[in-house]
Amino acid sequence: MNTTHRIVICLGSSCSARGNARHLATIREFLAREGLEDRVEISGSLCSGHCKDGPNISIDDKIWYGIDNGSLVDILTHTLKREE
Numbered sequence: 798m799n800t801t802h803r804i805v806i807c808l809g810s811s812c813s814a815r816g817n818a819r820h821l822a823t824i825r826e827f828l829a830r831e832g833l834e835d836r837v838e839i840s841g842s843l844c845s846g847h848c849k850d851g852p853n854i855s856i857d858d859k860i861w862y863g864i865d866n867g868s869l870v871d872i873l874t875h876t877l878k879r880e881e
Contacts, residue, residue, distance in 0.1 A: 802837045802877055805855040809844030812852035820869055827873050
């Protein structure tokens with residue numbers, strides 16, 4: 798299946814301070830390792846309004862996830878690789 802996914806990374810001050818730049822690197826590494834770079838678009842947004850749960854990302858405009866490096870890979874695996 799050749800579905801395109803969209804990941805939005807919150808770039809608000811709270812999420813940025815809590816490590817979303819580092820999470821962007823983790824996302825890019827994951828996509829490269831899994832061969833998904835051509836299936837996923839990554840963009841940034843201003844504050845998502847979920848600061849207390851941050852840092853946050855959204856996948857396919859469905860939900861904002863409060864993440865850390867441990868949960869991030871699990872979330873990416875669950876949401877991006879489910880079609881395989």
